[in-house]
Amino acid sequence: MRRFERKQNIFRNKDALGESYQPDQIEERDEEIDEYMDALQPVVDGWEPNNIFLYGNTGVGKTAVTDYLLERLQNDVSEYEDIDLSVISLNCKTLNSSYQVAVELVNKLRPAGGEISSTGYPQQTVFKKLYEEFEAIGGTILLVLDEIDSIGARDELLYELPRARANNNLDRAKVGVIGISNDFKFRDQLDPRVQDTLCERELHFPPYDAPELENILDSRADVAITEDGLEQGVLNFCAALAARDSGSARQALDLLRLAGEIAENSNADLIKRDHVEAARARLEQERVEEGMRELTTHGRLALLAVISKAAKEETPCRTRDIYEEYLTLCSSSGTDSLAQRSVHNHLSDLRMLGILSAFENRSGSRGNYYSYELDVPFTSAIEAMSDVLRIDSEIEMIREIASVNGIS
Ligand SMILES: Nc1ncnc2c1ncn2[C@@H]1O[C@H](COP(=O)(O)OP(=O)(O)OP(=O)(O)O)[C@@H](O)[C@H]1O
Numbered sequence: 001m002r003r004f005e006r007k008q009n010i011f012r013n014k015d016a017l018g019e020s021y022q023p024d025q026i027e028e029r030d031e032e033i034d035e036y037m038d039a040l041q042p043v044v045d046g047w048e049p050n051n052i053f054l055y056g057n058t059g060v061g062k063t064a065v066t067d068y069l070l071e072r073l074q075n076d077v078s079e080y081e082d083i084d085l086s087v088i089s090l091n092c093k094t095l096n097s098s099y100q101v102a103v104e105l106v107n108k109l110r111p112a113g114g115e116i117s118s119t120g121y122p123q124q125t126v127f128k129k130l131y132e133e134f135e136a137i138g139g140t141i142l143l144v145l146d147e148i149d150s151i152g153a154r155d156e157l158l159y160e161l162p163r164a165r166a167n168n169n170l171d172r173a174k175v176g177v178i179g180i181s182n183d184f185k186f187r188d189q190l191d192p193r194v195q196d197t198l199c200e201r202e203l204h205f206p207p208y209d210a211p212e213l214e215n216i217l218d219s220r221a222d223v224a225i226t227e228d229g230l231e232q233g234v235l236n237f238c239a240a241l242a243a244r245d246s247g248s249a250r251q252a253l254d255l256l257r258l259a260g261e262i263a264e265n266s267n268a269d270l271i272k273r274d275h276v277e278a279a280r281a282r283l284e285q286e287r288v289e290e291g292m293r294e295l296t297t298h299g300r301l302a303l304l305a306v307i308s309k310a311a312k313e314e315t316p317c318r319t320r321d322i323y324e325e326y327l328t329l330c331s332s333s334g335t336d337s338l339a340q341r342s343v344h345n346h347l348s349d350l351r352m353l354g355i356l357s358a359f360e361n362r363s364g365s366r367g368n369y370y371s372y373e374l375d376v377p378f379t380s381a382i383e384a385m386s387d388v389l390r391i392d393s394e395i396e397m398i399r400e401i402a403s404v405n406g407i408s
Pocket residue numbers: 018019021022023025026027028029056057058059060061062063064065181182216249250253
């Protein structure tokens with residue numbers, strides 16, 4: 001008997017909903033594309049390229065638009081014999097200084113076996129090696145640095161690169177930097193001289209609204225999902241959920257893909273609204289779990305204190321009362337407790353992670369105080385907790401209280 005059966009009644013090409021898929025068409029970004037093309041025009045005209053800085057929240061098409069335009073640019077300039085364009089892309093996520101970025105670039109450009117070690121050289125030596133590699137390539141070089149904010153304040157490379165020709169470090173090569181970031185604060189933290197050069201052209205990508213997300217989903221669903229694989233209104237629903245939360249196309253696409261998988265696994269013929277609901281709950285839980293994995297024990301206990309208050313229908317709840325709950329949990333789990341001030345900081349972090357929401361209450365002469373409640377479904381939060389915290393009896397008790405109060 002066959003154990004594996006092919007299932008293709010819902011997906012025509014599931015990969016088209018995945019991260020590595022490059023769409024043939026970019027929807028809803030005409031204005032940004034025009035501005036971007038304008039910024040890239042000097043490349044076509046044979047002049048030194050602009051440095052470009054792209055910023056916007058996660059999932060709003062910064063990488064997709066960059067890949068799409070640079071591929072077309074490379075195609076189109078290949079007609080001009082006097083232009084020799086190379087595009088070098090690097091994701092800086094794990095690299096947290098100019099030094100590390102430069103080493104990574106040198107090693108990317110050198111043939112296998114010629115790599116340099118990632119420590120031990122003076123920074124200027126590494127930069128010099130990088131210039132040598134650029135000179136060896138020659139022509140116009142566009143250097144795409146994604147997640148550029150990872151380098152933090154150690155931004156010397158971003159200062160040096162745009163000045164490399166003026167300082168006679170480059171002659172044959174004309175380098176333009178395209179920096180991409182979803183950290184809005186990064187630009188302002190840069191040395192003002194770096195800001196001036198790196199952000200010569202600045203492009204902001206705003207979050208998508210629901211109709212824009214629906215169009216993006218619609219054109220992707222044409223490739224990814226079979227003709228009868230979608231119940232009416234499903235794309236609209238996915239778009240509305242993602243727009244309300246983040247305005248991210250990635251989130252909308254993830255929702256649709258997971259909804260499709262859930263539909264497929266339950267042997268449904270088409271993706272329905274219920275499948276989207278289930279996908280949303282699962283993604284939400286994954287997000288909470290991911291956020292919680294980063295928390296310290298006390299961050300987790302502070303969150304569990306809010307969960308416990310929610311089970312008793314006592315949220316929004318002020319810090320003072322959450323702290324009481326936290327102390328009880330600390331003593332049941334045999335953990336030394338922190339001062340109220342530190343627990344307050346943990347609550348603020350949980351708010352930043354989107355796990356809690358906070359309200360500021362005015363209380364006359366005694367100043368303002370905050371109260372908190374869960375910003376994720378109760379079940380997702382408690383499920384994620386039981387995976388990471390080992391105080392099962394308390395968690396079981398909270399569950400029981402919640403169920404008596406009809407909270408889910
Ligand atoms: N306008 C669009 N048209 C079609 N697909 C899009 C559009 N915008 C985003 N996407 C798709 O959404 C997903 C996320 O987009 P992308 O990776 O470009 O986001 P980003 O802004 O670079 O996010 P991050 O900062 O997290 O890297 C990709 O699969 C991309 O193909």
